[in-house]
Amino acid sequence: MxxxxxxxxxxxxxxxxxxxxxxxxxxxxxxxxxxxxxxxxxxxxxxxxxxxxxxxxxxxxxxxxxxxxxxxxxxxxxxxxxxxxxxxxxxxxxxxxxxxxxxxxxxxxxxxxxxxxxxxxxxxxxxxxxxxxxxxxxxxxxxxxxxxxxxxxxxxxATDCPRLHSIRVPESDIGAHFGVLLENMEASDITFDVAGQKFHAHKLAMLHFIYRDSLTEEVESVSSSSSCTSPVSDTLTAKLLAAADRYGLERLRMMCESHLCKDISVNSVAEILALADRYHATELKDVCLRFATENLAVTQQFVF
CATH class of the missing domain: 2.60.210.10 (Apoptosis, Tumor Necrosis Factor Receptor Associated Protein 2; Chain A)
Incomplete structure (x- = not known):
């Protein structure tokens, strides 16, 4: 065949x-x-x-x-x-x-x-x-x-083709195990009270990612909207990338890199490259540089 x-x-x-x-x-x-x-x-x-x-x-x-x-x-x-x-x-x-x-x-x-x-x-x-x-x-x-x-x-x-560039995130099943732990509150040692609603958690946990090994729906929706007028650095994805770099959460870093990769365009590549360099997102940085090279006539007008 x-x-x-x-x-x-x-x-x-x-x-x-x-x-x-x-x-x-x-x-x-x-x-x-x-x-x-x-x-x-x-x-x-x-x-x-x-x-x-x-x-x-x-x-x-x-x-x-x-x-x-x-x-x-x-x-x-x-x-x-x-x-x-x-x-x-x-x-x-x-x-x-x-x-x-x-x-x-x-x-x-x-x-x-x-x-x-x-x-x-x-x-x-x-x-x-x-x-x-x-x-x-x-x-x-x-x-x-x-x-x-x-x-x-x-x-x-320019040729705007963010779909041709991607960063692969390894498969994981840890979310299923930690997700159950989050829902049944087993061995929780801290409770957050937010406007009367209580959330049971474990110390030093970044709740959704550490328990489920996935990004929240809020991250998904922000990343999928390339028409967002706010700076990329203000998005939840960028803030999670900063946290992943600070706490050494490699899989979270890769998830954020993968989502930011989808938003690379002639207008955003300079800012995303700056984020990648600041937070040691090496694969995202490589994709930004490849995209910039492919669209050199336009991207040379922007300051990295």
Missing amino acids: AETSPSSQSRSLTETVNGSHKFVIQGYSLAKGMGVGKHIASDNFTVGGYQWAIYFYPDGKNPEDNSAYVSVFIALASEGTDVRALFELTLVDQSGKGKHKVHSHFDRALESGPYTLKYRGSMWGYKRFFRRNLLESSDYLKDDCLKINCTVGVVVS
């Missing part, structure tokens, strides 16, 4: 890493007249592992077609090749009416796709961002001040 190979699956995940920057231009009237093609730059800000900057041209970027306009661009300020991103530039209405002027590439993503920046200094923006005479009589200019909000969404892709 021919052998059947085990089935497997993977998922290609493409998403944006978003970040925003607020650029306040104080003293607009003094900047005006600096010359066509001359710009004021914001401080550099980081999104998706790259440096960006906002360039404001008070007299326009090019003389031939926009000297009557102010120009605004977002520039790639660090080294990068074929960086794909979405952008949004918002000129803030300072009257409080909320009538902001928004130029958004995000809204056209389905139509035209992300914009590709080929090298450091590549820019996206508008030569004719706003007609200068209208700007100077508008609610966008107040107390000789302009405010520009910028959002950048850097496109990243």
